[in-house]
Amino acid sequence: MSTAPDSAHEDSARKFDASRAGEYRQQSRIALAGYEACHELSACMLAAALGAGREARILVAGAGGGATEIVTAAALEPRWRFTAVDPSEPMLALAVARLAETGLAARTEVVHGTVADLPDEAAFDAATLIGVLHHLPGDEAKRAILRDIARRLRPGAPLILAGNYRAYASEPLLLAAWGERWRQQGAGPAEVEAKRARILQGADPPPSEDAVAELLREGGFAPPLRFFSSLFWGAWLARRVPDAA
Known part of the structure; x- marks a missing residue:
């Protein structure tokens, strides 16, 4: 039986307690060969999809840890602003510290919670969900976070989805x-x-790349384009379909 979405987020947040949060930045770079490259290419894909140099609001779901998505994208696009969301308080604290260290706190709204806690309006020009989906148990929790993101994106807006599959x-x-x-x-x-x-x-993790595409379709996104792969890890760009609800 699938875990209910709210319970799945709570379970995932508990996994990233203070002890695991403390080791995250070093451990993630070993577990994912090409960690920096994935984040750099993710920023490049968003800039290519949105158009370089324009203003944009970016939703960063599961932003805890080193806020690498934000730090990397902000260096490429100085006119982007970010909303960082994470249900794990220790992981979010690491992100807040990194944002302060890099001078990006003023460009970032920080939300301790889930995407479902944000206003239910299509206010964002793009979103990222990196290293999150495979931590959510069951397909319904995975579909739920994708639907929650889709509802908060403008029609046609790009999503970067990255994580383990197979x-x-x-x-x-x-x-x-x-x-x-x-x-x-x-x-x-x-x-x-x-x-x-x-x-x-x-x-x-989703059992296959086809399963990733199906989850995205059910969540309100068009077929994805994979742009990065490393062992079990993949990264895709998919756009919100106009009638996603």
Whole structure:
């Protein structure tokens, strides 16, 4: 049985407690080979979709951690303003600290909560959902956050969706390579095995790229274009269809 959307957000937020938030910035760069490249290309894709140099309001769902989406995009587009949303208070605190450090606090509204807590109006020119979907258990929670984002986007507005897809156990070679990535960065055999056990038990990614496209369709988006891939990770751009509700 699928987890209810509100409960799924609460469960996901609890996973990113203070201890996990503290290790996030370093760990995420190991877990995702090409972390910076994905964020840089995401900003470039949004700029290409919106038109370089224009003003835009960007919704950043799941912005906690190092606020990398905002820092990277803001450097490329100085006229963009951001709304950062995250249900995890420790993760959001990290983002707030990073925004202050980079001088971007004045360009960013910070919301402790979920996208559903925002006003229900199509006020945003674009959105990002990076590293979030595979942490939400069940398809209904995944569809719900996509619908919530779609309702707050202008018709035709682009969404950057990025995260893990494919069932981890279904791709043993990719899973083994993921373990080797940790070994490459200095992890011993016991730590590598613990990381592998954690990813197998701690996330619920869509089972395929087709499943990602179907979730986006059900959430109110046109067919996506993939622009980045790294082992289990993929990144896509999809546009809100005009009649999404």
